Amino acid sequence: MPKDAFVIEKNQFSSWLKKLQESFQLIGPVEKEGHFVFSLIEEVNDLVMDYDTTMLGPRKFIFLPEEKICTIYQKDQGFTIKKVQDVPGQLLIGVHSCDLHAILVLDKVFLLKSFQDHNYRLRRENTLIMALNCTKVCPTCFCSSMGTGPFVELDKGFDFLLTDCGESYLIESFSEKAKDLLLPLNLPQADDSLFKKKEQLFQELKGRFIKNLDTTNLVQTLLENQDHPVWQRTAEERCLGCTNCTMVCPTCFCFNVKDKISFDLKECDRVRYWDSCQELHFAEVHGANYRSSRKARLRQFVTHKLATWVEQFGCFGCIGCGRCMYWCPTHIDLTEMAKEVQKSNFKRMREDGYA
Amino acid sequence: MVMPDTLAFKTARIVDIFQETAEIRSYFLSLEEEEDFQFTPGQFNMLGLPGVEEAAISFSSLAQPGNNFFMHTIACVGNVTSLIERMEIDGKLLIRGPFGYGWPTEEIVGKDILLVAGGVGLAPLRPFLLYCLEKRNQINNLYLVYGARTPEEMVFQKDLMDWQKKEEISTIYCVDKLPEYSSLLPNVGLVTHFLEDLQIDLSRALVCMCGPEIMMRFVARKLLLQGYSEKDLYLAMERRMRCGTGHCGHCQIGAKFVCQDGPIFQYPDIKPFADTML
Structure with missing residues (x-):
């Protein structure tokens, strides 16, 4: 059982998010025209945490669909370059395991080869990720075959992990930043029974996948x-x-x-x-x-x-x-x-x- | 370890311009802020100007220790290159680089080296050729087979004449059509016709080629039929590039990023993938 695991009532979770809204842009799943999308959250109650899948993954908030790389000023004696410097701190809420893995894949592309992408690094460093163990199987998804879900089994690369336990969430922290944010809440530690429940949910869900892909060879x-x-x-x-x-x-x-x-x-x-x-x-x-x-x-x-x-x-x-x-x-x-x-x-x- | 940033721009000044052919020019450049600029034969820069983004262009000169001069030989056919064509001496370019892996300079000792180039493809090979001439006593035989459509479309004419006279390198120039007079006296035919009867020992052969992909396809096949080993063939690949740093995805050939894993590839590394003419 991890040390940094707590129980948070859903009401308290909402009011905590409202508090976090003062220091972060909150991004999370909301409903839009019959689908779910990740969107900037203005009203915390708009969040739909029991969504199945979103139209676009949260990559659009780290690697933007269109973004400025730099501004080039041309003068007589050459060029001056101004890179993008300020990006807002953001908290991605309710990121399913598949999408969390997707962000870690993008990290490999933009940060871990021979060159670091300036814009991606800037946004990634200013992003906190609150992952959410998925509870729904879509007709088209097959994360269990790709080893990327439905539950998060990683221990780094993100900040929080939520598991829906009915009236409350099991919330686990996986980074120093996350620990600091949870500290003032004085939450009760999660006990063994919650982890048993989590494991039970996981096993139930794994058996429900419709789509599979054998990745051997x-x-x-x-x-x-x-x-x-x-x-x-x-x-x-x-x-x-x-x-x-x-x-x-x-x-x-x-x-x-x-x-x-x-x-x-x-x-x-x-x-x-x-x-x-x-x-x-x-x-x-x-x-x-x-x-x-x-x-x-x-x-x-x-x-x-x-x-x-x-x-x-x-x-x-x-x-x-x-x-x-x-x-x-x-x-x-x-x-x-x-x-x-x-x-x-x-x-x-x-x-x-x-x- | 701090990894290099993708936005390390440098300003380069045009020091001199040589007209190579009707649409190809060589630009002799020097860096504004840096005293020393080192790169290896086969590497490239992203050359850019505000308004037209960037294009990947190979170095066509050999880096000299302790100075900041370099040359690019450019066919003026695209957005960036057409704008560069209109620039004059003292004009400023925005560059990033050097990028990529170059020719196998570590492999040359004791080898029989065959360079095969087509058209403006001689430009990325030129620094390697100059490197081989510098280290001439370390290598065995050195050949250049260079083809173009007409003698007028051959780049580095002065170099070509120099090399033709040199004993250190054996040259074969060939063209599709021969006009009545040409100082280079090239043969008529495709480069593939001139790959036999070279004094190359297959056990110590090293072949470097650069040109249209269709040319490299037939040169490689011809050489393989002649008994050359796949691993001794090196090719320069050209793909669209938007970043040069392995992020934009445009230059991918299968699992390879041409900008970072290439642009020079050993034949067996690139052959298995689809979407090439090899």
Whole structure:
């Protein structure tokens, strides 16, 4: 049993959040037009903590859909650069395990390779994460297959962890900042029975998953089958090239850069915005487009998330949230494509003389 | 350890401009704030100007210890490069770099080195060639096979003539079409036609190529048929890049980020992935 585990009544939780609102921007799940979205919380009562999944993951508050990288001032004698310096402190509330893993994946992309992304680091350092153990299984989600949920089994990279225990939350702290924020509340320590209940909830939930993906040898199988007919067929029959999958994916990190110049031409905002490998011009250079077919772009999405990501960052790029297939206009399902490749491994069949 | 920031901009001043071909120019640049600027052959800079973002351009000169000069050879075909084309001496560029892994400079000792370039692809190879000439006593044979559409489209004409005369390097220049007069006296044909009959011992071969991907495809295949080993082939890949630091995702080829894992790749590292012409 962790030392820093307490019980907080839901009423007290709400009033505590109202207090935190004085020092943080609160971000959490709210209902919007029949779906849930992560949004800036003005009224704490708007929070919907028993949501199933949100349209976009919380990445949009750390790696913004569009953000200024820097301002370049042009003078006679050269350039002056002003980087983005001030970002608000924010608290992400109710982040499910899959989305928490997605943020940790983005950390690997932007912070843990050879260069640290300036803007991402700034926002990440000013973000506290209050994770929430998920209680709902969606028809499209498969976090249990990807090892990213439904309960948070990590011990760092976030600040709080909530488990819904009916009238109250079990709240555990995983960072110094979190401890300091909980201290003034004088909460009662959580006892063994709560942890037993948590474990029980976890076991119950694990058995309810509808969608599964067997990840054994998945990387190798996909890489050996880059010419598998499933890519061509799915792309031709169903992919509209709309880029929805990459927009809603909580681990997609690609961006494009655009300069916005002031009318007097002296000031230039360098802005970046989410880009998508599903977009026709994504891999275009002078005289060539290396992914000009939808087949190539669809294969790039699936094999990146489920195969090449592992070599790049040591983890899958898919955290099993199911958003890509839910928001796809034709509900293209990457697990189905992966399964088809697993079922008819053409490389192997060719080697055995069958295809 | 403090990791380098993605926004380490530097200002570079255009010191001199050479017209190489109708649409290719070499820009001799020096850094404004830094006295010493070191980079390895094959690395690149992100060259930018406010208003047109940035483009990835390889160094076409060899770094000299203790100074801050460098050269980029640019085909003026895109947003950034077309704007650079209109700049004059003393104009200022905003650069970030150097980025990426370059040519295998550590591998050259005792080798028979074959450099194959096509068109403006000679630019990223030039610093490596100069490096090989500097270390000429450490290597065995040194070849350059360079192809372009016409002699007028060959870059570094002065260098080409120098190298043609040098004993240290054997050169084969070739063009698709030969005009009546050309001082370089190139052969007619594709680079792939001139890869046989070279004095290269396959057990100590090192091949570095840069050019259109379709050229590298056939050069690599031809050499493999001739018995070269895959690991001895190095290629320079070109992809769209928006950041140079492995974040924007544009330059990915399978699991490789061309900006950080490349732009120079050993053939077996890049061959398994889709969406290349190799």
